[in-house]
Amino acid sequence: MEYDNFLHYSRRLQMADALGDVYVNLSALKTAKSRFLFTRSLLSKHQMLTRTLHIQMDYDCPALSANFRQKGNDFFRAKKYVKAVDLYTRCLMGSEPTTECHALALGNRSAAHFHLGHFELCIKDARWAMVTNYPSKLAYKLYERAGNAECMLGLAQRAKDSFTECLKRLDEVDMSAENKRKFRETIEIAITKCDERLEDRKRTKKVPPIEELVGGRNETIPALSAFVELKMTEDMGRGVFATHDINPGDVVAIDEPYICGPISQHTEVCHYNGCLKLDVALFPCPKCFLVYYCNKDCMDKADKDGHYLECPIMDFIKSTPGIPRMNELVMKWFLKDYLKMGLKNYCSAVDNFYQSKIDPKTRGFDENGQYKSDNFLTAYSLDSTEDKLSIDVLFFFNCIAVDLLHYLTLNGFQIPKCDIGTVGASFVHILTVLDMNCRKFNFCAPKIAFQKEIKFTLTIAMTLYPTICLFNHSCDPNVKRSGELSDRVRVMKATQPIPKGTQLFCSYGIIFQGHPKDSRQELLKNRFKFDCYCQPCIKDWSTSQYIPNRLSTLNILNPSMASTVQLECKKFLEFSKSVNPEDYHQHLKYLYSFIKLLFTNVKRPFELYEECLEMIGDAHIMSTNEIISICESPY
Numbered sequence: 063m064e065y066d067n068f069l070h071y072s073r074r075l076q077m078a079d080a081l082g083d084v085y086v087n088l089s090a091l092k093t094a095k096s097r098f099l100f101t102r103s104l105l106s107k108h109q110m111l112t113r114t115l116h117i118q119m120d121y122d123c124p125a126l127s128a129n130f131r132q133k134g135n136d137f138f139r140a141k142k143y144v145k146a147v148d149l150y151t152r153c154l155m156g157s158e159p160t161t162e163c164h165a166l167a168l169g170n171r172s173a174a175h176f177h178l179g180h181f182e183l184c185i186k187d188a189r190w191a192m193v194t195n196y197p198s199k200l201a202y203k204l205y206e207r208a209g210n211a212e213c214m215l216g217l218a219q220r221a222k223d224s225f226t227e228c229l230k231r232l233d234e235v236d237m238s239a240e241n242k243r244k245f246r247e248t249i250e251i252a253i254t255k256c257d258e259r260l261e262d263r264k265r266t267k268k269v270p271p272i273e274e275l276v277g278g279r280n281e282t283i284p285a286l287s288a289f290v291e292l293k294m295t296e297d298m299g300r301g302v303f304a305t306h307d308i309n310p311g312d313v314v315a316i317d318e319p320y321i322c323g324p325i326s327q328h329t330e331v332c333h334y335n336g337c338l339k340l341d342v343a344l345f346p347c348p349k350c351f352l353v354y355y356c357n358k359d360c361m362d363k364a365d366k367d368g369h370y371l372e373c374p375i376m377d378f379i380k381s382t383p384g385i386p387r388m389n390e391l392v393m394k395w396f397l398k399d400y401l402k403m404g405l406k407n408y409c410s411a412v413d414n415f416y417q418s419k420i421d422p423k424t425r426g427f428d429e430n431g432q433y434k435s436d437n438f439l440t441a442y443s444l445d446s447t448e449d450k451l452s453i454d455v456l457f458f459f460n461c462i463a464v465d466l467l468h469y470l471t472l473n474g475f476q477i478p479k480c481d482i483g484t485v486g487a488s489f490v491h492i493l494t495v496l497d498m499n500c501r502k503f504n505f506c507a508p509k510i511a512f513q514k515e516i517k518f519t520l521t522i523a524m525t526l527y528p529t530i531c532l533f534n535h536s537c538d539p540n541v542k543r544s545g546e547l548s549d550r551v552r553v554m555k556a557t558q559p560i561p562k563g564t565q566l567f568c569s570y571g572i573i574f575q576g577h578p579k580d581s582r583q584e585l586l587k588n589r590f591k592f593d594c595y596c597q598p599c600i601k602d603w604s605t606s607q608y609i610p611n612r613l614s615t616l617n618i619l620n621p622s623m624a625s626t627v628q629l630e631c632k633k634f635l636e637f638s639k640s641v642n643p644e645d646y647h648q649h650l651k652y653l654y655s656f657i658k659l660l661f662t663n664v665k666r667p668f669e670l671y672e673e674c675l676e677m678i679g680d681a682h683i684m685s686t687n688e689i690i691s692i693c694e695s696p697y
């Protein structure tokens with residue numbers, strides 16, 4: 063992985079002529095705790111720890127900002143909305159987010175956006191204004207405007223909620239009784255229209271199929287199918303193996319993330335760990351303005367999970383070197399478990415982890431012999447890069463952990479001296495677990511502008527799925543992610559036949575067709591720190607351009623099936639020419655039967671096999687193409 067500012071700490075020590083034997087001394091330390099404490103005292107000794115959490119923000123003089131808003135209003139009245147937006151933006155840049163002037167500028171800008179037809183931006187500004195210092199007797203206007211903009215975008219439920227809130231706010235408004243009555247009537251009509259739309263949608267909405275694990279739930283690992291088991295192998299450690307024949311299309315895992323968070327603050331993804339929904343207009347935490355939520359419920363839940371403890375230090379966490387999102391996840395993870403277990407239990411769980419001799423096969427299983435994705439120790443004992451990191455990276459991770467813990471304590475977090483080493487070491491460990499296992503959560507959709515014809519994949523979040531992490535990697539995976547790309551719950555389906563006794567593999571982001579063996583090995587070594595022992599690597603399968611293609615090079619394993627296979631391959635060639643990729647999912651039965659035929663009868667790699675495999679993988683993935691429906695429909 064690429065780390066931001068990797069030399070941040072070492073360079074500063076070097077400048078103080080203090081880097082000397084740091085790496086040698088750190089290597090000599092045997093425990094994670096002592097390494098953390100060593101790093102902490104080093105950074106403290108050389109005054110590398112932040113002294114204050116106070117940030118001096120440079121805002122222009124308020125009068126100037128107010129002036130920009132007034133000018134913006136003049137342009138607004140003259141219907142010059144683009145110019146008005148520009149001036150409101152200047153006002154926003156120059157005023158403190160907690161002031162009324164800032165809130166009013168947001169409200170005014172939302173109105174200008176509405177007139178320009180920029181409905182998403184209008185909603186965004188209105189929602190921001192709602193959580194800031196906007197005068198409460200004017201708030202009804204924000205809700206009315208948001209409701210109208212939401213109607214324009216087809217967000218019927220959201221519009222209904224806004225209009226309903228608008229009515230509630232009407233009591234505070236200075237308006238004649240007659241005007242109030244008329245206004246109320248208009249809003250009530252708008253609500254009725256929303257209800258009609260919602261009813262309509264209910265009638266026409268396609269209900270996605272409910273996925274079920276093949277054979278039911280596994281007794282000891284409930285996120286896996288009952289048709290698999292965990293086994294140890296010499297070259298890959300634990301792995302998931304089939305106990306029954308598994309067919310393409312069978313669901314083998316349904317997992318939820320232990321911890322997750324959006325990749326960047328602009329990805330339109332709710333930051334609450336249990337949500338991650340895409341939304342056209344998130345609103346910020348009204349205190350730090352650095353994390354975003356789709357509704358108040360998510361905001362309250364995130365606070366309960368510990369956001370209130372990280373809120374005052376969010377800016378510092380975000381600017382810590384390393385991988386900013388990962389650092390944020392470390393803090394989120396710690397706070398969530400600290401609040402759940404209390405510091406004492408957290409520290410004893412971490413200490414036990416280091417002290418106990420862990421059986422490699424059953425690590426992560428609880429006292430009842432269950433492996434559960436929502437269990438702290440299950441996630442904490444996932445394979446990590448901790449023992450595989452070079453000493454400079456290990457030092458870097460320790461420095462990040464020192465900084466993160468320092469911000470917390472500087473903000474008043476009480477931690478007994480004897481627990482500092484344990485908590486700090488746990489931060490380093492969590493970083494290494496995330497480093498090894500965090501999966502990108504991709505989303506394939508048109509951008510928020512709803513240009514339906516433009517499709518691209520956007521990586522929106524980082525997620526840790528403890529059970530899916532049990533799958534080893536193969537450059538020829540037989541299991542792939544399936545379902546709606548924006549789903550937080552991840553479904554894994556077989557894409558190839560998996561006979562009883564065979565290992566299930568997913569891909570850690572690289573497949574044999576695209577890269578020659580050497581570059582795959584190098585990539586996996588650099589990124590995940592292991593030498594890959596998958597079949598394509600061991601047997602050095604050829605990449606795309608050299609794969610035996612078409613019927614001329616068909617290598618039949620079972621001669622008695624030669625004519626059937628030839629005939630089916632010809633049919634498949636016709637099929638691939640005549641069917642559009644968007645329609646593959648309608649032909650899954652056929653694709654499954656073709657791949658099953660080839661699986662037992664032809665030698666791989668073979669172009670038609672690989673082509674069919676790709677079609678199946680594509681057909682398993684869905685993308686509603688509608689961010690609208692994502693933010694409105696609960697999972």
Ligand SMILES: C[S@@+](CC[C@H](N)C(=O)[O-])C[C@H]1O[C@@H](n2cnc3c(N)ncnc32)[C@H](O)[C@@H]1O
Pocket residue numbers: 297298299300301444445498499531532533534535536590591592593594595596
């Ligand atoms: C995400 S974990 C997979 C589960 C792991 N085997 C366990 O015991 O928990 C990734 C680790 O599994 C092993 N591994 C996965 N795929 C492998 C492969 N193709 N070849 C060799 N080792 C592999 C490596 O040790 C790697 O660090």
